[in-house]
Amino acid sequence: MAESRSVATATGPSGGLAPPRPGRRRRRPVARHRVVQAAFLVPAIVYMLLFFGYPVVKNLVMGFQEYTTRTFYTGEAPWVGLANYATAISDPVFDRALLNTGLFTVGSIAGQFTIGLLIALFFHKRFLLSGVLRSLLLLPWLIPMIAASAVWRWILDTDNGVLNRTLGLLPFVDGRPAWLTSTSLALVAVIVVNIWLGIPFNATILYGGLQEIPEELYEAGSLDGATGARAFWCITWPQLRGVVTVVLVLGVVYTLKVLDVILGLTNGGPANATQTISTFSYHMSFREFDFGVGAALGNILVVISLVFAVVYLRVNRRAVDE
């Protein structure tokens, strides 16, 4: 609902016309006006039905079907009820993947948000070259993930990676951490890379939020003796709360479905140490050709995301109402 509402308001001004108010002046019949309005809405609605509605419904249905390579040729996909969900959930990898999805999401968000907020606060104080540096921060966003993951794999390589070579030069470090090849460190390494990737998003949005806070509040605060940390907790944080909620909820939804970072770095390994629901779903669909089970896993992920999406919409509505 929220989308169609925003689309409607967005297309209005693009027509370059004042909002029509039937009755204020003598104008053409209301019915015609409605048709024109509808014509503006149709593209958006059709687009959403085609590219959002259809895939979601198709995926939902696939989760209840035996959907294999055969289906593509014969078009037959027998109804199997909840069998795909049973297969997916009883798979020994599932528990691991669910736990990893949770750890990956919480770890990534915590890191991205904290560092993103610190960077936003840092750049909020203008200084020489701050504009240039701030735009450089966006770099991780601009690099194709497939290239970035290749570079990260090279950096994190156990034997010849830059990171371990550098650590080796330090006097108090013994041994070489197997970042991507040990089951205990791989998830940490993948989270670190995903944090790096998510910082620009968090920093940019939070920076925007910071700029919305009126300077007078700080001036008034400083008169009352609220500076430094006190100013942050008493002025910045409460004023930023709406933006923070949006950043966190969007971050969670994006992070839950992350696929390319993990595929590029570890492909879910070693020994499933970085397998998440989304990589597991990808594997079942495109490696084992069991599209039904893959879709079931995808649907489980959709439901989890949906919970956060609802939170987002509620918060967003409250923000708009205010």
Place this chain on the structure above:
Amino acid sequence: MPKPTRSRGLIAAAAAAPLLLLAACGGGDGGGGTGDGGVTELHVLDYYNTDPNKSAWQGVLDGCADEIGVSLNRETVPGNDLIAKVLQMSSSRTLPDVLMLDNPEVQQIADSGALAPLSQFGLDPGGITEEVLAASTYDGELYALQPVTNTIALFYNTAMLEEAGVEPPTTWDELKAAAATLTEGDRYGMALSAINTYEGTWQFLPFMWSNGGDEADIATPEVAGALQLWKDLLDAGSMSQSVVTWSQGDVADQFSGGNAAMMINGPWNFGTLEAVEGLNYGIVPIPVPEAGGTTVSPFGGEAWAVPQTGDEARMEKAAEFVQCLVGEEAVVAAAVGTNTVPTDPALAPDVIAQVPSLESFAVQVPDLRSRTGKLGAEWPAQATAIYEAVQNALVGGMSPEDALDQAQNG
């Protein structure tokens, strides 16, 4: 006041226009059959999309097109996209006339019903080995013909072995000893790919098969013995723990970079290795558990099939084309051009005469084993179980027996 009305209507119409375009591109023409007998063009789909393989195969395909008197419309896609492309073509009924498939995927696609059994065209597989035919056979019907194959062997750095006074190993004990001796400083004695993809499974198969293991049931002492060998090599520090993330391409990089003295790999790396200055290497079959044993390796390579396009005349012509691809001239040209060996051992001498380094691969052909011969369409699930067990034993802290038991029995 009429002016804004018109412009608003125009904008609305313009906004809706893309939809009409979208609707218009829905229908595509399916077949291009010119009727009976008059087939002049065949649509070929393969994944040889990089040189030297791309152009080598272009020569072979053109040769056969000339021979049967058709022109070719060849389409190449990246290897990872082929199956997705085939499935998409299946559902939109736009399958090519001639389709190349990686041999472990032939049964999967045959099972979908998209391929025509070759018996209906009376094709002759000639001297292709039983195991190779088994991979292309589904439910008793042959669905594809595979002209050339490849497999893996042990590559060793001649200079490093000479310097260390080590002979190329032939048994597992010799392999362990050689790898330990050759490990020195930053250099590992051995490199292989134990990655969590089907590549890792493919590299493990020669070890488990040569030890009497079987893919249908991997919770056996024979398979555990093979996995123990890999674990011993890792635990002894003779190979890097990174083997669990190395693809075969990464393994070749380690070897050519001098970071590994020996590696398990295939002849498709010849080009890369020859480009490395000062690198001299030899190739021997993968070591066996006991002296006198036989190395049993999986075979790679692609097979050519005739999809069910519904146009009998074109399918007949396509079958004729596939028959030509397994003919002597095509096979030798493909083998020499792409560093592969013929699936018909009788044609091997001709190829070895031209590319001597292929000999250690050619001699293995009669013993090469199919990955999908026993399990068919069940293979992808079991291949996953195998690499997961390998990873669990190597870095997951499990014993080989436990890892294999968990993989087999859940």
